[in-house]
Amino acid sequence: MSSDEVHATSVVPMANQIAAFFVSQGNHDAAVAGTADHIKAFWAPVMRRDLLALIDAGQADGLSDIARDAILQLR
Template structure:
C-alpha cells in the first residue's frame, strides 16, 4: 500500500477519534484501531515513513499513538 494511502487512512482514523474529549482515550482509540485493523506491514510502513518525514502532516493523535511501542506489535 502506498504511503499516501496509509497517511490518509491514519489521519481519517484520527479525525474520527478527535471528537473524544479525553485526549488519552482518543490516542488509545487511534492506537487500538491501527493495531487491530492494520497489518504489521502497514504499521511498519507508516512508522518508517514518519521517521523519514518527521515534519509531515500526520494528525497529532496519530503521532501520539505511534509513540507507544505496542503499535509495532
C-alpha cells in the first residue's frame, strides 16, 4: 500500500467522523470551527499536512464539506 493510499483510508474517514459529530452540535460555522479545533487539538501536524496534501492532489475523495472547510481553515 502506498503512502497516499494509507492516508486516504485513514485521515479522510477520521476527519469525516469528527465532522459528523460537530454537525450535530450547531450550525455550519460552528461545526466547521468545532471540527477544526478538534483536529488541531488531537492530530499530529503530519496528519493535517497529509490531509491537505490529499485535497491539493484532488485525492480526498469522500471528504465531507465540513471536514474540508475545517482542515482548510487550519492550513
